[in-house]
Amino acid sequence: MSAVADDNQNRVAEALSDIDLDGWFEAHGRDLPWRRTRDPWAIVVAELMLQQTQVARVVERWHRFLDRFPTHAVCADAPVADVIDEWSGLGYNRRALFLHRMATSIEVDHGGIFPTGRAELLALPGIGPYTARAIRVFAFHKPDAVVDTNVARILARTGGAPLKPAGAQAAADAALGSDPWKWNQAMLDVGAGWCTARNPDCGTCPFRGTCHWYATGCAEPDPAIGSAGVSGRQSTFRGSDRQGRGRLIDALRRSPISDAGLAAAMGWPNDQARAHRVAAGLVAEGMVEHRDGGYRLPTG
Numbered sequence: 001m002s003a004v005a006d007d008n009q010n011r012v013a014e015a016l017s018d019i020d021l022d023g024w025f026e027a028h029g030r031d032l033p034w035r036r037t038r039d040p041w042a043i044v045v046a047e048l049m050l051q052q053t054q055v056a057r058v059v060e061r062w063h064r065f066l067d068r069f070p071t072h073a074v075c076a077d078a079p080v081a082d083v084i085d086e087w088s089g090l091g092y093n094r095r096a097l098f099l100h101r102m103a104t105s106i107e108v109d110h111g112g113i114f115p116t117g118r119a120e121l122l123a124l125p126g127i128g129p130y131t132a133r134a135i136r137v138f139a140f141h142k143p144d145a146v147v148d149t150n151v152a153r154i155l156a157r158t159g160g161a162p163l164k165p166a167g168a169q170a171a172a173d174a175a176l177g178s179d180p181w182k183w184n185q186a187m188l189d190v191g192a193g194w195c196t197a198r199n200p201d202c203g204t205c206p207f208r209g210t211c212h213w214y215a216t217g218c219a220e221p222d223p224a225i226g227s228a229g230v231s232g233r234q235s236t237f238r239g240s241d242r243q244g245r246g247r248l249i250d251a252l253r254r255s256p257i258s259d260a261g262l263a264a265a266m267g268w269p270n271d272q273a274r275a276h277r278v279a280a281g282l283v284a285e286g287m288v289e290h291r292d293g294g295y296r297l298p299t300g
Helices: 003-017 021-028 040-050 055-068 072-077 080-086 094-109 118-122 129-140 149-159 165-175 180-193 241-254 272-285
Strands: 289-291 294-296
Touching (some): 003 149, 021 180, 080 094, 118 129, 241 272
């Protein structure tokens, strides 16, 4: 690591450590339903739903999903088509497939016991570094710092310069408070409600006294842009392969689709080649089955 990067990382950690985030969370933290449980299955369902889905939408669907699949054992025993069906309207249907595969792996490979080790969690389908840490801290109260796009934005702006992935994680780890659960929830809430991507509320942000970017008058360029973990602009959805994938899954939730009806179901009636190419990708991922001259949701 360069001296400049190391200095920036240390500056961020010091700035974060100066804030009483536990106290801030007590006064300002959001009351979200998955914060009232330490059940790892309920927490991982929330974490996967929260990827690319607004919190208000997740609140409604989280309860409904858990009513249908209250444990990972129930989910593992259900046909994967049922899990995909319950995911309707949440988008990124691959997350439903990951949940089913994860539940199956916990039952088969871990004797039905949810693993707590970071390496074991990372080996589960659909679990990346952020989600593994989130499960550890929010379900098992392990001393991990989570860095999602909101937290990464705070880190970069507080230090006044972009951070590499390792530097962002190291800065968060170094600043982790005595209550990891509260500290992480507070960071997530500040990033979601104060240190936002657009029009941040710097005047009432708990970091305003230690934030280097705020001290500059929020001068351009925003140090969060291009920093590790900060989301960039997403590609256009309308007319994309993603839109066609979603249309096919939605159609299959109602009934199987014949080969002849595939292109129309995906919204590309005059582009059979594209429809079959995209559908083949879904088959390869295990999201869709192709048999008997048509497509259906997987039954296994």
